Amino acid sequence: MSTLPALQWRYSLKQFSSDKVPLARVHDLIEAARLAASSYGLQPYQIWVIDDSQVLAQLSEHAYGQSQITQCSHLLVLVNDTQIGDHTVDRYFQRYYQQTGTEVGSADGYAEHIKSALAAQNSPQRQAWAQQQAYLALGALLSEAAMQRIDACPMTGFDQEAFNHVLGLTEKQLNACVICAVGYRDNSIAVPEKVRTPTTEFAHFFA
Ligand SMILES: Cc1cc2nc3c(=O)[nH]c(=O)nc-3n(C[C@H](O)[C@H](O)[C@H](O)COP(=O)(O)O)c2cc1C
Known part of the structure; x- marks a missing residue:
């Protein structure tokens, strides 16, 4: 099994059709992100x-009026969590003992x-670290979407603070760091060419 055909199929869709993604499929995307x-393992x-x-x-x-948001x-x-510290680790280990049956x-x-590793970083560094983790989850989600032939458009072109305000995230100590519109393409619209770094420049076999 290879994800390559799906990754060749996918592109960041700008114009969505009016078709809805079934809720069960949305749950699959969530699950892919959850399993990243x-x-x-602190998630x-x-x-x-x-x-x-x-x-x-x-x-x-x-989000600069990007139509993906209203059409998806x-x-x-x-x-991402904005407050990261001992409680983040305690939350994980509570689950760890519960879910693995370990003493x-x-x-x-x-x-x-x-x-101690987390305490050695300042708050902005911990938040940047949390956002890096969220991006890995986004990657897993994008791959799953492509495998299921669900279109997606990942986006950072939005005002995080305004999103936090609209969604009531700040008081929950959360911050919107990246968004992803999902839906289906209109097959009458041409698929754009992929632009990528050539493999010879991208991959280097160190010897
Ligand atoms: C982190 C991230 C942020 C992005 N932000 C936007 C965005 O705000 N608006 C948009 O239309 N596309 C956005 N994109 C899509 C990229 O432009 C797109 O992935 C890139 O041009 C490669 O093309 P492809 O995804 O169609 O293969 C974003 C992609 C990533 C990974």
């Missing part, structure tokens, strides 16, 4: 799913190591 790798991010046309219209005003089937908003406290040393 993250640093220490300092969430996905918020928006398909309310009024909210989408409001959000589009804070669902807008997936990847949000509670047996990984205390490792937990302390992660806490």
Whole structure:
């Protein structure tokens, strides 16, 4: 099994048809993001799913009026935790003991190591780290979408603070860091050519 045919098929769709993505498929995209790798497994991010046309219209005003936001089937908003610290690690290890049946406290040393590593960074560095993790989840989501022939447009062309305000994220200690419109293409519209760095410049076999 290769994802390559799906990745060749996909492109960032600008004009969506009016077809809705079935909710079960939206759940598949969420699941792909949930299963993505993250640093220490801490998953300092969430996905918020928006398909309310009024909210989408409001959000589009804070995204340079990009029509993907109002035309898509669902807008997936990847949000990162803004407060990251010991509680982030404790949250993970609570789940770890619960979900693996491992003796509670047996990984205390490792937990302390992660806490010290996080404490060595300042708050903006921790937030940047959380956003990097959210982008990995976005990558998994984009691949799953392509495999299922669901179109997507990842976007950072939006005002994060305004999105946080509209979606009530700030008070939940969350921040919208990247969004992804999903839906279906109109097959009568031409598919744009892919522009990519040639493999000879992109990949280097160090010897
Ligand atoms: C992090 C990120 C942010 C992006 N932001 C926007 C955006 O705000 N608006 C947009 O139309 N496309 C956006 N794109 C899509 C890129 O322009 C697109 O992925 C790139 O040109 C490669 O083309 P392709 O995805 O169609 O293969 C973004 C892509 C990424 C990964």
